[in-house]
Amino acid sequence: MSANWKIELMESWDAAKIAPFLQGIGVNFVDEFVTPLQGSALSENPYEGYTWEILPNSRIAPGVLHAYPAKIGAAKVIWEEWFFVDGEFHHHILHNYDIDYATEHWKGIDSDHPVEVCDIQWHLYNDANRTPHALQ
Numbered sequence: 001m002s003a004n005w006k007i008e009l010m011e012s013w014d015a016a017k018i019a020p021f022l023q024g025i026g027v028n029f030v031d032e033f034v035t036p037l038q039g040s041a042l043s044e045n046p047y048e049g050y051t052w053e054i055l056p057n058s059r060i061a062p063g064v065l066h067a068y069p070a071k072i073g074a075a076k077v078i079w080e081e082w083f084f085v086d087g088e089f090h091h092h093i094l095h096n097y098d099i100d101y102a103t104e105h106w107k108g109i110d111s112d113h114p115v116e117v118c119d120i121q122w123h124l125y126n127d128a129n130r131t132p133h134a135l136q
Contacts, residue, residue, distance in 0.1 A: 005045035006037055016052045021065055025084035027130050036135040046134030057112045060085045067132065068117050072096060079117050080133055093133050094122040101125055 013019065019029040027033075051070050056063045060083050068079040079094045094106070094117075102123035109118045129136055 005042075005048070006040070009037060009045055009047055010034070012047075012052050016054060016065075018052060018054070018065060021054050021062065022082065024062060025082070026089060027082065032130040033132065033135075036131045040135055042134075047132070051114070051116070053114070055112070055114065057083070059112070064112070066114055066117075068114055070116060072116060072120060078133060079122065082130070089130070091127045091130050092124050093127050094124040096120050096122060099123050099125075 013033065018033070022029045022033070047067060049070050050067050052065070052067050054063050054065050064081050064083040066079065066081050069075075069077045076095070076097045079096075081090070081092045081094070083090050095102070103125045105121065105123055107119065107121045127133065
């Protein structure tokens with residue numbers, strides 16, 4: 001089992017400046033991201049081909065952290081977003097397929113979301129766990 005994927009994922013988080021963003025919205029980066037990453041028993045990167053980026057948002061300052069696949073196509077995938085708005089923390093886990101536990105649905109085209117996720121029907125819920133879904 002190679003731990004190289006863990007180093008690569010950590011490097012992508014560092015490049016996107018995720019730690020200061022998360023700390024700014026009340027998420028402990030080490031506890032919620034780094035420790036689960038280091039403790040993961042996965043042999044392959046569950047976020048292979050994903051883009052991690054913080055995008056500005058017209059309603060949400062200081063923006064939204066997104067983790068989404070660069071190419072979606074017909075594959076069943078998830079997309080995640082982390083943000084703090086109106087005094088409430090959100091970690092949305094969005095699926096491009098039906099899930100029984102979805103609490104919301106979104107299909108839109110706007111400048112607040114990555115182009116790659118727009119115009120796709122998403123089924124989502126707000127996860128109380130702040131850790132990336134694949135590392136929980």
